Amino acid sequence: MSYLKIENMEIAFQSMKGKFVAVKDINLDIEKGQIVSIIGHSGCGKSTIMNSIAGMTFPTKGRVILNGGEIKGPGPDRGIVFQNYSLLPWLTVYENIFQAVDAALRDLSKAEKKETVERYLRMVNLFDHREKYPKQISGGMKQRVAIARAFAIDPDVLLLDEPFGALDALTKAALHIELLKLWNLTQRSKTIVMVTHDIEEAIFLSDRIVVMNNGPAATIREIEEVHLPRPRNKKDTVNQPEYIAIRERLLSLLIEKVSIDEKDFYKEEAAA
């Protein structure tokens, strides 16, 4: 049996207009230590699947099983990096990580907790900024704090919800490396599930890519395997034939129309 398993899952919400099915017939098996991306258009239920693993929302049908046990709620065995950093603005960088460590790793002594926080601050190169508040650091740094916070509680599974969506391309590339570095430093033992809408990001980071259909009642359209060798290097990876092939494949799956022709211009003019 696989490490993280989603079985025939359906998630529906009660809305004013009645039952709204976000995702259905979701079946997914993830091995320990794998990096898996879920990709799709906005509103296709990517985050819903993520939340079901996090234990924040519950399946209306089927179940989610982690390490042999059904997920009943949030727990310190899963670390989450939220879409919008979600740092607490009144706490310093250090305190933001410390409070999470303090809550999740109750058995550690105070000194051990401090040591853990400082170790992860050094790993993401933020040790010198530990006394700053979130508003005093850049978006990229905030996301590094969020990643360090998720890693610091030493979870088995890391859940990343569009973690780099709000960042510019250069910062994003640097953070991809940062993420893989942390993953390597923990002996690639941590399973990472990431939601994204960035095709290049998904290929560069993942072992498998789950492509979603459009919602409502979204399903899994296809699962792509990525066999690019690790450690991956941005410059070399993007030129490999496999990378290009997967990129083409994903583009055609996600974007119906990849070019515009002359007629589109005339139409727009007529409309204006």
Add this chain to the structure above:
Amino acid sequence: MKKSITLTTSLTTDLAGDEPSVNRLTPALARLFEVIKSLGYTLVGFTLLTGLWFLISKITEGGLPTPVATFQVFWELVKDPFYDYGPNDKGIGLQLISSLGRVSLGFLLGSLFAIPVGVLMGANTFCKKVFYPIVQILKPVSPLAWFPIGLVAFESASMATIFIIFITSLWPTLINTAFGVASIPDDHKNVAKAFGFSKWKYLTKVLIPFSLPHIITGLRLSIGVAWLVIVAGEMLSGGIGIGFFVWDSWNALSLEKVISAILIIGLVGLLLDRGFSFVEKKVTYSI
């Protein structure tokens, strides 16, 4: 203090043979200029008010005392604020201290009650549904209406005054606290959920830090209304206090004293408000 610092800096620059640092002084001068300007506006406003006051006292032929006569009385009052010639003749300072004491006690008790209940109302839908209708019905009632109940309950006019200040202080704090707590973003709640924050950690690291600016705003509004109500309350209760002083002055037919008291009440109210607005700025974090 400030003078000596400027002196030493100018001395050292002179000794170093540098050009006098005119540029470094400019921001300070600009700030000073701003202060003088705003003081100027205030002065213009009060001159206009005093002019109008003078005009009305002329038209009414002394029905309203003139500004000069009033300021003489005002000066008499503030010159010796702490004299005590028996129960019906005490200095304005003693009256103020007595009123401030009652307001503080009533406000403190009210806040100690309103903040926790506000937190409950904001955090828990059940509590909100139970308490909100009560708040809605009692909030529009003038706190003075509670005076008889205070009298019955405590059998003391002074305690009854504190009781109405207690009631007054409840509503703005209650409503603002509940609003602050209810508007904690899901993002913050999710962090607490995802990392398994205990109830206590959630309270001290998420709920209170987020709602504190709202709570302080509530307290600021409460103390403002409490200061409004104390004057009326003490007119009812008698004995001592700034409200009693206003009523007593009216009975002694000294409108000069009444107007002086109005000015003093206004100044104290302004100071209370400024104090809370200072705290408000201190606890407001920016994102």
